[in-house]
Amino acid sequence: MPRGRAGARAPRSRLGLSRCRSSEIVLSPAILLSALLNGLLTGAVYALIALGLTLIYGVLHIINFAHGALLTAAMFAAYFAFKTFHLDPYVAVFLLTPAFFVLGYALQRFVIGPASHGDDRNMLLVTLGLAVIIENALLFEFRADTRTIELPYAFATINLGFTFLAVPRILGLVAAFVVAAVLWLMINLSDIGRAIRAVAKEKLGAQLVGVDVAHVYAVTFGLGTACIAVAACLLVPTYYVNPTAGNAFVLVAFTIVVLGGMGSIPGALIGGFVTGVVESLSGLFLGESLGQIGIFLTFIFVLLVRPRGLFGAGA
Amino acid sequence: MRDDVLLSICGLHAGYGETEVLRGIDLVIHEGEIVAVLGSNGVGKSTLNRTISGIVRASAGTIRFAGIAIERERPRDIVALGLIHVPEGRRIFPNLTVLENLDLGSYRRASSRRALNRERVFSIFPRLYERRSQLAGTLSGGEQQMLAIGRGLMAEPRLIILDEPSLGLSPLLVEELFALIRRLNAGGVSIMLVEQNVVQSLEVAHRAYILAEGRFLMSGTAGDIASDPELKRTYLGL
Ligand SMILES: Nc1ncnc2c1ncn2[C@@H]1O[C@H](COP(=O)(O)OP(=O)(O)OP(=O)(O)O)[C@@H](O)[C@H]1O
Ligand SMILES: [Mg+2]
Numbered sequence: 001m002p003r004g005r006a007g008a009r010a011p012r013s014r015l016g017l018s019r020c021r022s023s024e025i026v027l028s029p030a031i032l033l034s035a036l037l038n039g040l041l042t043g044a045v046y047a048l049i050a051l052g053l054t055l056i057y058g059v060l061h062i063i064n065f066a067h068g069a070l071l072t073a074a075m076f077a078a079y080f081a082f083k084t085f086h087l088d089p090y091v092a093v094f095l096l097t098p099a100f101f102v103l104g105y106a107l108q109r110f111v112i113g114p115a116s117h118g119d120d121r122n123m124l125l126v127t128l129g130l131a132v133i134i135e136n137a138l139l140f141e142f143r144a145d146t147r148t149i150e151l152p153y154a155f156a157t158i159n160l161g162f163t164f165l166a167v168p169r170i171l172g173l174v175a176a177f178v179v180a181a182v183l184w185l186m187i188n189l190s191d192i193g194r195a196i197r198a199v200a201k202e203k204l205g206a207q208l209v210g211v212d213v214a215h216v217y218a219v220t221f222g223l224g225t226a227c228i229a230v231a232a233c234l235l236v237p238t239y240y241v242n243p244t245a246g247n248a249f250v251l252v253a254f255t256i257v258v259l260g261g262m263g264s265i266p267g268a269l270i271g272g273f274v275t276g277v278v279e280s281l282s283g284l285f286l287g288e289s290l291g292q293i294g295i296f297l298t299f300i301f302v303l304l305v306r307p308r309g310l311f312g313a314g315a
Numbered sequence: 316m317r318d319d320v321l322l323s324i325c326g327l328h329a330g331y332g333e334t335e336v337l338r339g340i341d342l343v344i345h346e347g348e349i350v351a352v353l354g355s356n357g358v359g360k361s362t363l364n365r366t367i368s369g370i371v372r373a374s375a376g377t378i379r380f381a382g383i384a385i386e387r388e389r390p391r392d393i394v395a396l397g398l399i400h401v402p403e404g405r406r407i408f409p410n411l412t413v414l415e416n417l418d419l420g421s422y423r424r425a426s427s428r429r430a431l432n433r434e435r436v437f438s439i440f441p442r443l444y445e446r447r448s449q450l451a452g453t454l455s456g457g458e459q460q461m462l463a464i465g466r467g468l469m470a471e472p473r474l475i476i477l478d479e480p481s482l483g484l485s486p487l488l489v490e491e492l493f494a495l496i497r498r499l500n501a502g503g504v505s506i507m508l509v510e511q512n513v514v515q516s517l518e519v520a521h522r523a524y525i526l527a528e529g530r531f532l533m534s535g536t537a538g539d540i541a542s543d544p545e546l547k548r549t550y551l552g553l
Pocket of ligand 1 (some may be wrong): 331358361363
């Protein structure tokens with residue numbers, strides 16, 4: 001995970017990991033297992049962000065450059081839900097997820113789609129422009145200040161005997177599975193889900209059975225944005241918020257999407273978990289500040305072996 | 316004018332960007348008819364179909380279907396009226412199963428009778444039933460054509476436009492296809508048939524139009540057109 005809050009309450013220290021420098025470690029199975037579990041838990045949030053990104057790529061065939069800015073916006077929304085309305089992020093998630101679905105739907109339907117004038121390649125540029133606008137609006141409104149919220153249980157842990165697991169991260173894991181399951185059911189068993197898959201591969205055929213492509217694009221964009229809202233609510237309890245907070249996560253999510261296979265939902269899920277574990281283990285062996293190097297090394301290695309990613313079509 | 320006009324097109328112009336492909340099309344299809352639209356490659360037969368179904372915008376002219384002006388309607392609303400276009404090249408969903416392809420056929424229309432219509436399609440194409448759980452992209456060309464037609468039938472079409480349905484089929488399957496077209500028509504579906512297979516199309520059709528240079532060069536009963544020697548030689552290459 002991108003470096004969390006600095007200072008006395010560094011979340012990592014509660015996880016029994018951060019003080020381990022490679023030189024000091026006595027590698028016991030317990031430490032490895034604990035790093036593995038924590039990696040899975042971090043990976044869950046990565047998976048959520050990557051899920052939204054890969055869904056949009058799979059159907060609209062664009063990389064959504066606004067993903068990071070929207071994640072930041074969602075983190076601000078969760079932050080103010082807590083500060084202003086005293087809504088716990090784990091409660092706010094039930095409001096922010098539908099709200100961000102609607103926001104994503106409206107952005108695609110009324111901004112990105114129309115501004116692209118029917119040429120899908122333009123959508124990429126429009127999302128880039130959108131990212132710049134959102135980021136600067138946040139910067140203008142909130143300055144570059146870094147904000148945090150204090151939840152009584154943010155650093156609560158569960159004792160497994162050999163290790164402690166952070167409660168917020170366990171919730172993150174559960175949420176990632178719930179979101180993935182809901183998405184899977186929807187995409188596979190509902191009419192709109194079938195239409196989404198149909199548009200992804202055969203747009204003209206879909207139009208000719210009466211599918212409204214603009215609507216399907218917007219629903220897909222909305223779903224991707226809703227995934228981000230869930231991730232934001234999971235991040236805010238233990239992570240700081242500032243106008244660029246989302247970008248570091250989305251950079252990792254981009255690599256996950258490529259790693260898992262562009263447009264593949266299982267790829268995003270498994271890629272997210274793999275990345276979380278790789279980061280955690282390389283943090284253990286190389287020192288925490290180098291944790292992300294492991295991600296990019298794995299990324300290059302996987303692409304050498306499977307150029308279309310783990311679950312890429314035709315790989 | 317007969318009062319059972321289902322589709323009527325007047326002075327239709329359409330094309331892509333600067334290039335005008337259709338330059339003043341007039342066409343009528345009555346309830347219960349099979350009408351063949353013939354013409355050599357690249358004259359704009361598929362463009363006409365795409366304009367009727369709302370994919371390509373008409374630059375001038377009117378299209379009325381079942382009494383409603385549709386030249387400004389979106390494809391989804393045209394499908395909802397029961398005008399179903401089975402396109403050239405099948406355009407099935409390769410990443411979906413046969414069953415899912417059929418279900419999407421009733422996405423906009425007749426969805427409440429989906430199960431019933433599935434049974435009907437499976438009785439017409441038993442092969443599709445055998446392959447129902449298979450991804451459509453792995454079907455043979457002939458099976459894909461059956462699926463494309465079956466998907467169109469799921470919407471309970473009032474008028475079905477078939478764009479080169481016999482393309483790539485074996486002679487035996489082509490025979491079966493034309494027999495099917497007759498049966499569908501006997502069951503009350505009006506059909507607009509766009510074909511390269513001139514002889515068989517003129518056998519099955521009631522009337523025919525010959526498209527050349529953006530206009531209909533000629534129209535008449537299928538029998539008249541089939542026996543016009545000048546036409547055969549110049550435009551149909553027979
Ligand atoms: N999307 C498009 N953009 C630009 N021009 C097009 C497009 N589609 C077709 N055309 C052009 O319009 C003309 C008519 O094409 P159309 O596909 O309608 O012909 P057709 O009569 O169906 O031919 P065929 O019998 O080969 O299917 C052709 O000259 C073609 O090159
Ligand atoms: Mg054609």
